Amino acid sequence: MLTKTHLTNMAEQLTGNILIAQCGNRAPVSNASLAGIIEEALNHDCIEEIYGSLNGAHGIHQEAFIDLAEESQQTIRNLRHTPTAALGTSSGKLTAQELENVIAIFNTHNIRYFFVIGDHSAQTLADQVARQAQDQGYDLRTMGVPSTANNTLPITDHCPGYASAAKFFASTLCEMAHTQASQPAQATVSILEIPEHHNNWLTASSTLAKRKNQTEDAPHLVYFSEVPFSPEKFLQDVQATIKKLGYCTIAANETLIDRDGNYLTQGSTDAEAASRLAPSTAQYLAHLVSEHLGVTTTWSRPSLTAFASRHHISQTDAQEAYGAGQAAVRSAIQGENAKMIILTRGETDHYSCEYGVTALTEVINNNKFLPEAWINEDGTSLNFQYVKYMQPLLQGEMVIPYENHIHQVAHLSKRTIEKRSSQTVR
Amino acid sequence: MLTKTHLTNMAEQLTGNILIAQCGNRAPVSNASLAGIIEEALNHDCIEEIYGSLNGAHGIHQEAFIDLAEESQQTIRNLRHTPTAALGTSSGKLTAQELENVIAIFNTHNIRYFFVIGDHSAQTLADQVARQAQDQGYDLRTMGVPSTANNTLPITDHCPGYASAAKFFASTLCEMAHTQASQPAQATVSILEIPEHHNNWLTASSTLAKRKNQTEDAPHLVYFSEVPFSPEKFLQDVQATIKKLGYCTIAANETLIDRDGNYLTQGSTDAEAASRLAPSTAQYLAHLVSEHLGVTTTWSRPSLTAFASRHHISQTDAQEAYGAGQAAVRSAIQGENAKMIILTRGETDHYSCEYGVTALTEVINNNKFLPEAWINEDGTSLNFQYVKYMQPLLQGEMVIPYENHIHQVAHLSKRTIEKRSSQTVR
Structure with a gap:
């Protein structure tokens, strides 16, 4: 009897075109996955054309496609260190009418492989389209590729994109503290706002700025989302740090709550x-510091610039993102459908990353939260378990090409595919 | 008869110790000048000990000195790419009493060469100490080394530190626009706040994000300090940009004024x-955008993180800062006193940087402003003259050492020198 694995591996060959979309808005290495899909696709005879959907979900139901095989090799290579989404993104579910339209459009272009790179919104889109194709009996293999700075997708050990964003926050906090330490009279308290809602993966990353066994290194205080915030305790802790070190460096999640569970400020989103x-x-x-302690404070709010920093891309992160793109193509060709690529750690002593798959249905309504056991008892720092988890993911830096001394990003030439579907509004 | 130049070159040799201080708070390559002074000082027999003053002016009148010759060569090498001030800084003038104390302390330690690296506050400190020494008949050679992200010191063609800060703002704006363009529905207007008071050198640098002849590149609108701001015109310009491109990227100086000359907001400083x-x-x-145009906006405020970014240090800038430190030592040994090092452009076709000196009195009460002729008629962009000025200064990137995947900065071991002066409070 054939096992399920055998059946999968011997799936009937499906020949046709592929379409790639990007979704969500916080993706330092999303384009590395895009490059991985494109370059792997070129290795397989069953794949004919390689299309990209412009602006995520929008492009797929508006038939806004570009020809990715037309792009130069140099451009595709540059995608590996170009942050954000080269195809453009969007978020939001499709309506029933839009979904029907999608299958008609896919049929017109003989799209047989559909890949969506991104966060929960990307996996939701993949799941919606996979179900619709199944309902309409249209032969399509859909795969999600995880990619988000937030690290909130479940089952996968980590999401490509998170390590690079973590490097941004750790470096920025380290540099901020370094400046503070150098000008004791001018900025006694500095606060870095972490753009992250209802989760703490990015907030946690600020603690990577601490050197090993240097407990006095910044950040001195870290405030996590949805942990009731006490102004009194906060002021006490800040004052104690200033007394000890002369200054205090703080990282704070943007969605802090008060004792009653309300946002500390209504300015928690842009x-x-x-x-x-x-x-x-x-x-x-x-x-609070300025009013009650009367010391000089400064506050920084990188907002979306944090997710677009090419300088902070981790080489490991970019390589794994590329590999996740390749794995998605191979899995789909082997017969997988309605799955998301997951990254797992190898069993060996040395870190290794292996790729697997999980059902999209397992992913779309679940979140992965920072384990509480990784937060120290003081509630404002993280223990070795977090550092152990992160260390291998941060390895290496990208060598980046410059043009006129400003870094060179990949600009797709975006040759559009003629619209053919009768259902598309022109 | 000997000319003045001959007299200077043949100045009597002065033997003793040197003291280095850093002042001001915005100095991406100030430590490269510190390294330049230290390494050049080692070449001259007339220099015995090399001391550093902790926290600028504070250290010199409190006799808080460290032994810089004790630091490892590796540490001094790392100073070339460590932003901010490794010795610590301060700003503020000294009182008459403090100044008298300074000369007594210098005498106790046989300080004969005094170097101050930094902005206007540094040059003011150098000027004060040089005059005081002269008044008291104490043989001392004082030199200022320009170093500030603001580029506001006069006479020198440019200040070390400016090009690196310019790279930060140009890159950040470029990346911000890139993110915006990739998510058309989510962030239609993005605004980057430039931390700069009553000057426009840093605001101008945001325009370096534009590629040559790509007039539609970001920034689309730039708002300069102290140019009366019209909300009506602003909203019209934003709307026109959105209509044309789908999004709008803006750089704004933090000290904008309204028609009556008042600050646009009282939150212009931290x-x-x-x-x-x-x-x-x-x-x-x-x-304004959100209220009147009803489109999604996002705003970023790097604040002091902008001046501490090691990733954006221009190699040319760091080399020139190092050279300015070396030049200060050579000039002082040749007999110069109460001068600031200036950087000039060579007369050849290819850019070259030469070092000269100017009297501190010419510097301390004067500012260099962005030439009005470099701003286009639209008032929101810059012309080729600015780009021509900047291009050579931006050249090259530093190769940076990492430790545990977070960059390695120079940490001085700071072996303190025993206090000896009877006038110092212990």
Whole structure:
């Protein structure tokens, strides 16, 4: 009797075109996965054309496709160190009508392989399209590729994108503290706001700025999302740090809550802060310090610049993102469908990354949270388990090409594919 | 008859110790100048000990000195790519009493060469000490070394530190725009706040993100300090850009003024914003967009993290900063006193940097402003003259050592020199 694995490996060959989409908005190495899919696809005879969907979900139901095989090799190589999404992204589910349209469009272009790179919104899109194809009896193999700075996708050991974002926050915090230490009179308290909602993976990464066994290194205090915030305790802790070291460096998640479970400030998101002129979390903490302790404070809010920093891309992260793209193509050709690529750690002493798959249905409604056991009793620092998890993922830096002394990013030439479907509004 | 130049070159040899201080708080390559002074000093027999003053002016009147010759060669080498001030800085003038104390302390330690690296506050300190020494008949040679991200010191063609900060703002803006372009629905307007008061050199640097002849590249709008800001014109310009490109990327100086000459917001400095919970300039502009155009906005405020980014150090900038340190030592040994090192462009076709000196009195009460002729008629972009000025200064990137995947900065071991002066409070 054939095992299930055998059946999968011997799946009937499906010949046709592939379409790739990117979804979500926090993706330092999403383009490395895009490059991995494109370059792997070229190795397989059953794949004919390689298309990209412009602006994620929008492109697939609007038939806004480009020809990725037309792009130069140099451009595809540059994708490996170009942050954000070269194809453009979007988020949001498709309506029933849009989904029906998608299958008609796929049929017109003979799309038989569909890959979506990104966060939960990407996996949701993949799941929606896979189900729709199944319902309509359309032969399609859909694979999600995890890619997000937030690290919140479950089952996979980690998400490509997270290690690079972690390097950004750790480096930035380290540099901020270094500046503070050099000007004792001018910035006694500095606060870095971490753009992250209802999760703490990015907030945690600020603690990587601490050198081994240098407990006095910054960050001195870290404030996690959804842990009730006590202004009194905060001021006490800040004052104690200043007394000991002369300054205090703080990392704070942007969605802190008060004792009653309400946001500390209504400026916890860009849109809220802008529309109501409400202070952001970092500014609010700076205000507390300034009002009650009377010392100089400074606050930084990198916002979306944090996710687009090419300088902080981890080589390991970019390589694993590329590998996840390759794995998605191989898995689909072997017959997998409605799955997401997962990354697992090898069993050996030395770190190794292996690729597997999990059902999209296992992913889309679940989140992975920072394990509570990794947070120290003081509630404002992380223990060795987090460092052990992160160390291998941070390895290596990318060699980056420059043009006129500003770094060179990949700009796709985006040759569009003629719209053919009768159902597409032109 | 001997000319003045001959007299200078044949100045009597002065033998003794040197003291180095750093002043001001925005210095990406200040430590490269520190390394230049230390390594050049080792070449001259007339220099015996090499001391550093901790925390700028504070250290010199408190006799808080460290032995820089004791530091490892590796540490001194690492100073070339360690941002901020390894010795610590301060700003502020000395009182008459403090100044008298300084000369007594210098005498006790046989300090005969005094170097101050930094911005206007550094040059002011150098000038004060040089005059005091002259008044007291104490034989001392004082030299200022320009170093500031702000580029506001006059006479010198440019200040070491500016090109590196310019690379930070140009890269960050470029990456911010790149993210925006990739997520058309999520962040239609993005605003980067430039931490700079009453000057526009850093604001101008954001325009280096534009590629040659790519007029549609970001930044689309740049707002300069002290140019009356019109909310109506601003909203029109933003709307026109969104209509044309789908998004709009903006750089704004933090000290914008309204038609009546008042600050656009009282949150124009960190301290003000924190104490009054007033919006920063970027947040205020985001608010205008959100209220009147109803589109999604995002705003970033790097604050002091901008001046501590080692990733953005220009190799040319670091080399010139090192050279300025060397030049200061050579000039002082040749007999110069109460001067600041200046950088000039060579007369040849290819860019070259030459070092000269100017009197500190010419520097301390004067500012260099961005030439108005370099700003285009639209008032929101810069012309080729600025690019021509900047191009050579941006050349090259530093190869940076990493330790545990976070960059390795120079940490001075800071072996303190025993206090000897009867006038120092212990």
